[in-house]
Amino acid sequence: MKKILFIIAITTTILSCKETTQEHLDKAKDAVKEEVTTTLDSAKIKAEAELDSLKNKAKAKADSLKLKSAEKMEEAAKKLKESVHN
Numbered sequence: 001m002k003k004i005l006f007i008i009a010i011t012t013t014i015l016s017c018k019e020t021t022q023e024h025l026d027k028a029k030d031a032v033k034e035e036v037t038t039t040l041d042s043a044k045i046k047a048e049a050e051l052d053s054l055k056n057k058a059k060a061k062a063d064s065l066k067l068k069s070a071e072k073m074e075e076a077a078k079k080l081k082e083s084v085h086n
Helices: 002-085
Strands: none
Touching: none
């Protein structure tokens, strides 16, 4: 009788530990999932900010080049006018 009670007690303990372990695994899985999601969101925000910065720099360079080319064209037009008048 003592052996049967001992076996039942050990079986009950093992089964309850198994459930607790599964709960811990589920919590750990959820925590890792949340952390990965947070990390991805953070990386996405940083990438978008970097992309916006690069777009602004490219636009500024393009605008600068447009101004320089317009100035060069004006200079060439003036020289052409002067050469025609002379």
